[in-house]
Structures are given as structure tokens and as C-alpha cells.
Amino acid sequence: MNAAAILKSHCSDNEHFTNMWIKAFDFWNIQYGKLVVDDLNIDDLRSFEVLLITGMEHISDSAYRLLDRYILRGGKILISGDLPNGFSKYFNGMMVKKIQRSNVHRCIRIKNKDGFQQWDDGEILFFTGTFNSHGLDYITDDTVITDADIPAVSEEMTMSAGNPGLWRDWKESPSLSVIIKRHGEGKILYTPFALGAMTEMYQPHTADSIDYLYAKQNHGLYLFIRSLLMSLTENYKYREPWQDGTQCVVSITGDVHDYTGIAGREDREWNDMRYNFDLLKEYGLEGKASYYVCGEVARKHPDVIREGLKRGFELCPHTFQETQYAIEKWDYNRQREDIIRCINAFENAAPGYDDYKKGFRTHGYQSNQITRDVLLDLGYEYIADMQAWETTGMYNPDFPEKLINFAAYPQFISEEGNRGLLEIPDTYANDHFAYRVMKMSPAQALEFWKKQFDKAYHLGGLFQACLHPYISLKEDPEREKTYRGLIEYILSHSGVSFMTMREISEWWKKRDSCNK
Numbered sequence: 001m002n003a004a005a006i007l008k009s010h011c012s013d014n015e016h017f018t019n020m021w022i023k024a025f026d027f028w029n030i031q032y033g034k035l036v037v038d039d040l041n042i043d044d045l046r047s048f049e050v051l052l053i054t055g056m057e058h059i060s061d062s063a064y065r066l067l068d069r070y071i072l073r074g075g076k077i078l079i080s081g082d083l084p085n086g087f088s089k090y091f092n093g094m095m096v097k098k099i100q101r102s103n104v105h106r107c108i109r110i111k112n113k114d115g116f117q118q119w120d121d122g123e124i125l126f127f128t129g130t131f132n133s134h135g136l137d138y139i140t141d142d143t144v145i146t147d148a149d150i151p152a153v154s155e156e157m158t159m160s161a162g163n164p165g166l167w168r169d170w171k172e173s174p175s176l177s178v179i180i181k182r183h184g185e186g187k188i189l190y191t192p193f194a195l196g197a198m199t200e201m202y203q204p205h206t207a208d209s210i211d212y213l214y215a216k217q218n219h220g221l222y223l224f225i226r227s228l229l230m231s232l233t234e235n236y237k238y239r240e241p242w243q244d245g246t247q248c249v250v251s252i253t254g255d256v257h258d259y260t261g262i263a264g265r266e267d268r269e270w271n272d273m274r275y276n277f278d279l280l281k282e283y284g285l286e287g288k289a290s291y292y293v294c295g296e297v298a299r300k301h302p303d304v305i306r307e308g309l310k311r312g313f314e315l316c317p318h319t320f321q322e323t324q325y326a327i328e329k330w331d332y333n334r335q336r337e338d339i340i341r342c343i344n345a346f347e348n349a350a351p352g353y354d355d356y357k358k359g360f361r362t363h364g365y366q367s368n369q370i371t372r373d374v375l376l377d378l379g380y381e382y383i384a385d386m387q388a389w390e391t392t393g394m395y396n397p398d399f400p401e402k403l404i405n406f407a408a409y410p411q412f413i414s415e416e417g418n419r420g421l422l423e424i425p426d427t428y429a430n431d432h433f434a435y436r437v438m439k440m441s442p443a444q445a446l447e448f449w450k451k452q453f454d455k456a457y458h459l460g461g462l463f464q465a466c467l468h469p470y471i472s473l474k475e476d477p478e479r480e481k482t483y484r485g486l487i488e489y490i491l492s493h494s495g496v497s498f499m500t501m502r503e504i505s506e507w508w509k510k511r512d513s514c515n516k
């Protein structure tokens with residue numbers, strides 16, 4: 001038995017609330033069914049280990065009696081969002097105060113069946129306090145949540161021009177957000193968060209942010225759902241994000257340019273990359289990094305391309321010559337010609353490899369849908385342009401230490417599913433951001449990345465921050481200590497696997513196709 005049932009009703013349409021749960025069930029490969037609560041009989045319930053109630057305003061008396069029997073015999077119910085009418089009457093005074101509107105900040109932009117919607121009615125919020133360092137917190141039995149201060153990702157976060165990701169009046173809530181109540185042999189788990197409507201997050205628009213069109217699936221919500229289910233059942237088998245017991249995947253990437261005509265940066269990054277190869281080898285990480293290299297570099301320095309590929313590193317194109325396709329509004333044919341020109345340069349440098357035909361990152365992350373169409377048409381497997389971290393605010397020094405509200409895994413972005421293009425996100429802030437935008441010292445940057453790694457490690461996430469050989473190693477000699485310090489810190493953890501982006505792409509395809 002490995003199944004959840006989503007309850008529905010003739011009286012109210014809760015599809016809106018269940019869509020994200022279904023995505024999460026698919027992600028974890030959990031079998032689920034749908035039951036119409038008005039037509040239930042006890043035999044329908046027997047084969048389900050957990051019943052999900054979300055977005056249901058009303059349950060009939062006869063259905064309540066049935067649910068009562070189901071729980072008394074060891075069934076489990078998971079409620080997300082408002083309690084349906086009459087719930088407390090049947091389940092022995094389970095009382096949860098509705099969260100007051102005045103305590104609620106406006107919420108993130110979310111996308112639902114009606115398109116964008118701004119939730120500001122105090123009903124549905126982002127979760128917090130759930131992924132602290134001890135995992136999911138919950139309180140048991142008869143506890144009443146009063147006036148919970150639930151920090152949401154606010155309007156300020158999405159709109160603030162000066163401080164991307166920063167929002168005012170943030171307060172970490174002392175109130176926990178999940179309650180478990182025992183009833184007979186069974187359990188009821190309640191969370192005031194109606195998670196279902198929140199599926200995606202959008203990059204905040206700020207004065208200096210790139211106009212990046214792609215939604216990020218918030219896998220943090222999926223992780224939260226898994227935590228809820230784990231609290232209720234020991235029998236579920238989850239399709240884990242990573243293989244062979246890996247807790248956290250680290251992918252080192254770096255972009256390499258030619259910068260003809262720019263004094264001091266001209267004709268050097270290829271050599272910085274080679275230096276980086278040797279540095280990684282010192283840590284036993286020969287071949288365990290992915291570089292996105294402009295076609296011009298491959299044309300001018302075929303030997304370093306050959307060497308890198310021969311040593312097992314992944315080398316892929318990064319436009320031919322520092323082109324920002326989206327900003328410069330390149331059309332399909334122009335982008336296609338540029339990418340083919342890159343492939344040819346790599347092929348001339350190192351015939352017989354195919355890395356450079358599988359993965360791509362656009363300079364400045366300036367790709368658009370056309371880029372994705374071209375890549376798919378040319379047989380590419382993944383694009384590495386999504387800066388998922390920009391959405392989260394967690395790179396901000398004022399971001400509360402314990403709060404993790406966002407996690408991103410790779411995601412297939414086209415209708416072709418796992419035969420289409422995979423988007424592999426940068427999940428943490430890159431060195432350009434740390435050193436040039438935030439002007440961190442090398443010591444500050446090390447602390448910053450260590451904390452970010454801690455979060456990825458705790459969640460079982462992906463740690464992928466673009467660290468350019470030039471910026472992280474050569475622009476300021478002090479930074480090499482940070483680079484080494486970060487690698488040493490990561491290596492001191494068990495269960496970490498270093499993978500190239502191509503390896504991640506191959507794994508994700510396999511993961512997506514198994515057990516379906």
C-alpha cells in the first residue's frame with residue numbers, strides 16, 4: 001500500500017488547490033487516487049494510507065462519520081489550509097484559529113489556472129519554520145495557534161528596485177505550523193498552509209535584474225509535502241532526487257570568455273581555466289566540473305579544449321563571442337548559426353567528443369524561448385541558464401538564518417517532457433554577484449557560500465553556483481583561498497556527490513523515466 005487519496009466534493013471545486021499536490025506526488029512517485037467525498041463508502045477508503053483534504057469548505061455529516069471510522073481504524077488524514085465546516089465537531093474539538101489578516105504580508109506572485117494572482121486575503125501563505133535545522137517541526141494534540149506571525153514573501157520582495165529579495169518587517173515566527181492529532185488508531189495532520197495554489201515562483205523585477213522569463217518550480221514545496229507525508233507514514237517509498245544514497249549534489253561550473261579588445265581580460269580566461277583544472281585535480285576532482293566556453297576561445301586555443309575534454313571535464317559552448325541573445329534580440333536563424341559556429345569550433349579543436357552538442361549556457365544568461373527551440377532542434381539535452389537563486393532572497397545577508405523557502409531541482413521545460421530540454425538551475429549566487437555586485441571580501445564570500453551549501457545539504461538539494469576561473473581565482477589572488485576553502489568544506493561532508501552538469505542531465509532523465 002503506497003497511496004494517497006485526494007478528496008473532492010460535488011459541493012465545491014478544489015482542483016485549484018490540488019494541482020500542486022499532484023505535481024508533488026508525481027515528483028516523489030507516490031500513487032494517488034481521487035475520491036468524491038459525497039459518494040464515499042468505507043471500502044473505497046481501505047486501500048488508501050492517507051487522505052488529503054485541501055480547499056474543501058464543506059463535508060457532509062455522513063462523510064464525516066465515514067472519515068471518523070477510517071481514522072479510528074488507523075487511517076491518516078492530511079489537511080492543508082482551512083478546515084472544512086464541522087470538522088471540530090467530529091474530531092474531538094480540534095481547534096485551529098484562522099490566521100488573522102492583519103498578521104499577513106502580501107504573498108508571492110503565484111500562477112494558477114486563472115493566470116497570475118496576488119493573494120492578499122490572508123488565507124494562503126508561504127511556509128516557514130518548517131525547514132529549520134531539525135527538519136519538520138510539529139506540535140501534537142489540541143494546540144491552538146493564535147495570531148501566528150507568518151512571514152510571507154511580500155510585495156516588497158517582488159517589487160523592490162533597490163534591494164532585490166529584501167522585504168521589510170520580517171519576523172521569524174515562534175509558532176509552529178503543523179499539528180498532529182491522534183484519534184483512535186489513526187492520525188490527523190493539519191497545516192494552515194494551503195500549499196496547493198503555489199507552484200511556481202517568478203523572478204523579482206528589479207532595476208538591475210535580467211529580464212528572465214522562466215518560472216522556477218519551487219521544489220521547496222515538494223520537500224515540505226514529503227515531510228508532511230513522512231510524519232504520517234512509514235511505508236511510503238519516495239523516488240529520491242539523487243541516486244545511490246547521495247544527500248546533496250554539487251556541480252562546479254565556470255564561464256570562460258575571450259573578451260577581445262578588453263584590456264586585462266583579453267586572451268587569458270582559457271589559461272585560468274587550465275589552472276582551474278589542475279587545482280581541482282589536487283582535490284581528487286579531475287573531470288568534475290563543467291565549463292561554458294565561448295566559441296572564439298575554442299577557435300583560438302584548441303589545445304586547451306582538447307586537454308579539458310581528455311581530462312574528463314565537460315566543455316560546452318557559451319555563445320561564439322559573448323553574445324547576449326535576448327537583450328540583443330537575435331532571431332532564430334542568427335542564434336542557430338551562432339550555436340552551430342560554436343559546435344564547429346569545438347569539433348575542429350576536439351573531434352570525437354559530443355559534450356559540446358549536449359549542454360549550453362548563454363552569455364549573461366541571456367537566452368529566451370528561441371534559444372530553447374534552437375537547442376532542442378539541434379539535439380541539445382540541457383540548458384544551464386536559470387538563475388533560480390535570484391527569486392529567493394536567501395542570498396541577502398538579512399535573510400533569516402533558519403528559513404529555507406526555496407529549493408530548485410532540474411526541470412524539463414517543454415511538452416516533450418524528458419525527451420525535451422532540461423533546465424538545470426544555478427541554485428546559489430555566483431561569484432560575479434558575491435564579489436562584484438555585493439562587494440564581498442573573500443572571507444565574507446566563503447562564509448556566504450558555506451551557509452548556502454548548508455541549506456542545500458540539509459534539503460538534499462543541488463548546489464550549483466557559477467564560479468568563473470577568472471573571477472574566483474585570478475581577478476584577486478586572495479579569492480583562491482575562498483575557492484579552496486569552499487571545496488574543502490564541501491568535501492568534509494558525507495553523502496556529497498560532485499557531478500558535471502551532463503551527468504546531472506543524464507541522471508535526471510533516468511530518474512524521470514523510472515517507475516512511471
Ligand SMILES: [Zn+2]
Pocket residue numbers: 255256257318362363364
Ligand atoms: Zn559569460
